Amino acid sequence: MTTAIPTYNFAYLDEQTKRMIRRAILKAIAIPGYQVPFASREMPMPYGWGTGGVQVTASILGPDDILKVIDQGADDTTNAVSIRAFFERTAGVATTTRTAEATVIQTRHRIPETALIEGQTIVFQVPIPEPLRFLEPRETETRVMHALEEYGLMHVKLYEDIARHGHIATTYAYPVKVEGRYVMDPSPIPKFDNPKLHRSPALQLFGAGREKRIYALPPFTNVVSLDFEDHPFQVQSFERPCALCGAEGVYLDEVVMDDKGGRMFVCSDTDHCETRREAGFTGVQTAEAAE
């Protein structure tokens, strides 16, 4: 065998690639909500596993950063574990599960409950960056629609929802308008998280590897969820608090307890839940267990 054993650069990507991605990120920050094409690389994890987010994170990560990776709000889901291990191995950076301690947070499908602060960066993994894609499958068409600010189709879709169901039937990846200009896909976060995008002090970056697009929300950007005057945007609300920590006004996961319809609801954000429990908060179930 003559094949050389490969060696890898800090955070896996070579510096040329990082520079290319950083340029795309800077352009994305300069035009909030605009999808910047970039020469997405083939990563050692599959497309759909967060290759866009991983490339963005790899390009902005420095040796002093503290990285948090979540999937579905949790630090311990297998893909979050795997991506965190990837950066521990290739960049040797410190990692954390604490939202407040992290300088870079890579996420799939959630924004942490703990409000992000200035200086933090959150990187979203994006499957389909184009909010108009399911209304118009052609990229050549949707680019023109964005250029002309031609978003009527999206409003028609939302209106049809109301006509058919009485309300807008989009519950996640709910489209937003950025600084009154670009309609943007916030990635498949539940619409519950949409208000957190608005005027966030943190830098918000979105990476779509397979679709080769990067977009961004610089800190304090206006982000408005699309709606109608008579049908204002509303987030989900849960009827009960977290069964473990008693938190209200947070996003909950439904856990099936048995085959007789038993259910419990617990925080989707595991760090939020653990921090509260450490501080002495309890929920219905923890109270029962203590008795």
Next chain:
Amino acid sequence: MYVAVKGGEAAIGNAHRLLADRRRGDRSVPALTLEQIAGQLALAVDRAMAEGSLYDPDLAAMAIRQSRGDLIEAIFLIRAYRTTLPRFGASRPVDTGAMRIERRISATYKDMPGGQLLGPTFDYTHRLIDPAMATDEPVASGKRRARSDDPCPRVTDILGRDGLIEPDGELPVDEPGDLTREPMEFPAGRDLRLQALSRGDEGFLLSLAYSTQRGYARSHPFVGEIRIGLVDVEVEMPEVGFAVTIGRVRLTECQMVNQFQGSSKEPPQFTRGYGLVFGQSERKAMAMSLVDRALRADEFGEERTAPAQDEEFVIAHSDNIQATGFVEHLKLPHYVDFQAELDLVRRMRREQASAGDSQEARSINCDAAE
């Protein structure tokens, strides 16, 4: 009592360990060697190199072994390695006219300079499972012809001399595009299109090509020529002022000759569909040439009505690594979004039940909502 699931890390570790165990299989059976894979599963190695778009038989054999024979997984391994390699530059166009030919056939001429050469083909085998495959019976070596210096011109060159087929096009001055280095934009140039097809999924291209034969963008194709063999790869060396051969690759080239009516500007002449693939991969090269021709519809003023003519549709979906990733990512957790949908469905069911004013329906839906 529910405890938030922990131990993703241990689970992943154990899964990898079990995978390695299954990959190795029965320890009393000797492990596959790379020589065995590269030598005896050579067409699998060729496919992994072609769709991995990296010419390295040893590496491809390693990837096939690592992937337990799952070729798309092997292609993925090669791609993920390829992406880390530095780019030194572009080679000169390979001269397939000067190929050291192992197989060369034409369906348009009975005989031509250089002749027809069947080479190592399955074409006229009877597909009967050979009992000898269960054992290791001695196999005679292939017959070799004396090396001939007779030229073996491409059939398209023979047609081109009489102007019966469109010219091959001018060589662009710039380096050809590279879709792995620049984001793809539509409409793409033919260079990028051919690159995408050449590394595209064999099965996808085969089906698309088949669809053109069944009337979805029919192009009346003839196999002008298929040739398989070794070509030199040359790189211009500005330091020394001439091209230097840096290696040799096995290629399959297919030149499809297609009908064309001509126009007010052009006299009637045949048109081309082109396929070029690493290794011995005739099915892929033929499919590629049919799809290439279908994608050129605009050039000939043909109406674009079929999937195979739709550049964005074909190119955006031809890459099996992208496709398998996105299809398979559905198995990743989606419970946050599912929870949101669950909530909505329950709400809609409640609303429908109360609107229907049916006592019975209401109680069922209330139950479901608990």
